Amino acid sequence: MEGLLFLSGTVTSLAVLLIIVFLFKEASGIFSKRPVEQGYVLVVNTANPVNEISAPEIKNVFDQKVTHWDEVGGNKDTIMLFRIDDIEMYFTEEQIGENFEFLPQSIGKLVDSIPNIIAFVPEKYYSAEFGGKILEVKRITPLGFIRGREWFPTAQPAAQFGVLPLILGTLLVSFFAILFALPFGLATAIYLAEISDSRIRSWLKPVIELLAGIPSVVYGFFGLIIIVPLVQKLFNLPVGETALSGSIVLAIMALPTIITISEDAMRTTPREMKEASLALGATKWQTIYRVVIPYSISGISAAVILGIGRAIGETMAVLMVTGNAAIIPHKLTVPVRTIPATIAAELGEAPQGGIHAEALFALGCILFIITMIINLTVEFISKKRKSARI
């Protein structure tokens, strides 16, 4: 029996370990695969000096933002795009064959005859013996993943996995959520810890617990029905699903965390300290902001950090009210997309084991690392508090 106790004592450590292993294992695939559309290849003329191209470059080429080969490391020729549908412009139906049996030859011939071509064709219609060479797509690097500015996981010809807009979206929404929540949270904590009598406290505490207990999807629903239209009307926006709506909903959700933890911290202020201050002629308010708050400042900062952690990891409410546009946000009144919302919205559609699913697991890793750092910071702060008190 006692052995069983020991086993269950290790279960959380085991769980954390397993989470790390599975998350990172599933995510690691993204850095070993090439982000080109499954079953398709990019083919160029054999004389083309370019052998490899990155996914963002492909997007620019096919969006015609990049029009010359020298911009992607080749010679000075303009780039000629070729998609499989364009085949009829060059060959008749007879030349291709009824069942496309001569298509590989045709494509080979075409690529051989046009030196500046880039052809995006199904893999089965390409064969090296008929001419042309495969233009390899560069693997995604961790740095490219973090710094990439475009998130189009299902784009053709190459999926774009740039997390920067998602990271910035998450930070923006969470930061403003805490900014909104902090004054109210602190005021309530001070009120609870120092000002209110026990009667008020005894019903204000359950109210806050209740706020903490409401499921996030209900907050999301509330935000969708009340806050989104309100934001839209107030700021005269085309859509109300914005970073601001997300911040407001998250602020409400972060309140209980901030209130309870900072109230607990304020309550640990020794009575003698407060009484000494009052005895010197300070008012209660002066005592609060000169003695109680400085004494409990590390606990308050722990509350703030934990609140940020909650906000960063929150999924459903944010998913429902922020509009989910993966663009780098420049202001609060535009739609944004956060990391958790992206995972929740896309994992259902991403084929299992594909690069898209792996990218979402990589997002999970980023989230995990952020929250781990936050937890360790809080741990560090509270340990320092304990040793400082002794």
Next chain:
Amino acid sequence: MNTENLKKTGRKKRVSQTIAFMTFRMMSLLIVLLLIVILAFIVVRGAGAISWDFITKMPADGMTAGGIMPAIIGTLYLVAGSMLFAFPIGVMSGIFINEYLKDGLIKRFITMMTNNLAGIPSIVFGLFGMALFVNKLKFGDSIIAGSLTLGLLALPVVIRTTEEALKAVENSFRDASFALGASKWYTTRKVVLPIAFPNIITGLILSVGRVSGETAPILFTVAAYFLPKLPNSIFDQVMALPYHLYVIATSGTKVEESRSMAYGTALVLIVIVLIVNLSANALRRYFHKKVKMN
């Protein structure tokens, strides 16, 4: 300093205190108001949707009519399944950490890991549950995969409340039992646990509240969009209340028509949370009184 000046600073001090306290009182009041607004919004609009049929019927007409019975049943299954897993392990873990582990590196490490697990976002649990239970162990989208994922999420809550409950038991009880020659395990079982039991149950109730409202962990492990039948085994998919609310609030084809269903579902969720919170509070108060009387 003359008396005139003293009076002046005294008045200034008092005025700034009055202003500050007023502000704090107002801001605290605003939070209460906020809760009232949220509750009123859902209760007033949801009450119209609630009926016996709503709770006992299958959804119909593209989820714009009928009831939410399968979602309620699904959530019940998930709560029961996750508690079956999290409660025994969590309580045992709490006992081990508080009664058996001595203060030191190992205890610090385990506590840190428990805190870390508690801090991991729920969507990451969803990812993990999908990778391990759904794909690796080949449970598929099923009650068991969802329950295990939710159980893992509830584990830190159970462990922490158990620890707190055990910590609240005075050492004199333990010492008395040891002095009578009882073993550690016997003491824990016969002396410490019975005293701590009410508080442990409170933790269980609170984690039930938490689990029943979670959406992100069940998105990819169990939840079905529309499944108008009840599960036959633990390897079946189910509908669940929070996911149902998410679906009909955002991605249904007839979002406007299913609004009243959404309010009703939100109300059912809120009622569950209310019941959980109130009963936890009542239990806490009841046992508190009892302990005091003894």
